[in-house]
């Protein structure tokens with residue numbers, strides 16, 4: 065994807081490839097608190113080199129356009145769930161699935177937890193690093209008193225959503241990690257957390273005879289059995305990477321690195 069840097073007026077400006085906010089750049093064994101977001105931890109899981117170049121060397125990833133249609137669905141669902149929360153009643157999707165014992169969780173800090181820059185957070189072992197992430201919502205199992213992690217997902221897949229197909233989707237593997245990290249952080253915060261999380265999947269239907277100014281979504285609740293036993297080993301590896309002086313290897317399957325390498329090779333041929 066081509067990403068050109070512009071200022072507030074829309075004019076092109078020089079792209080430096082580096083970030084300027086120093087508190088987002090980690091110094092090996094630094095004493096100050098350093099926060100790692102769920103998505104940066106996920107970057108580490110995908111490619112430790114990219115994570116290292118970003119968090120330690122301060123490289124700036126190209127800007128990406130916002131997913132405004134998806135975030136609109138999220139916002140509207142949040143409004144619905146906030147109404148159910150105020151009434152302390154199960155939302156209509158929970159009633160449809162026979163899950164009337166599950167209600168939206170009430171907590172004075174919920175709005176902070178839903179803020180992607182603040183979120184829920186926990187200390188990583190006994191270090192000065194913190195893992196954090198902004199959640200879509202949290203539900204409460206009123207029978208077991210456990211919190212339930214979930215995430216709203218919108219898509220436009222031509223196939224109907226089934227639990228098996230959704231959880232096996234190549235591009236959905238990161239979603240499972242997302243729920244697991246939320247569950248891990250909440251447990252570290254001292255909450256009892258259910259080992260079943262949910263994806264609230266909104267699939268835009270293509271079976272209509274036209275657009276007519278609206279999209280119709282089919283809604284499916286996809287349960288997912290959460291596993292947390294892998295997380296601390298990977299957090300340990302991430303800490304070692306952050307404090308290392310060696311740049312990790314590129315991921316052999318990365319098309320961005322392959323593109324850059326080919327670009328450099330061709331440019332050298334022409335020098």
Ligand code: SF4
Pocket residue numbers: 111113114115314315316318319320321
């Ligand atoms: S392999 Fe890909 S993800 Fe890793 S450093 Fe290169 S561009 Fe980044």
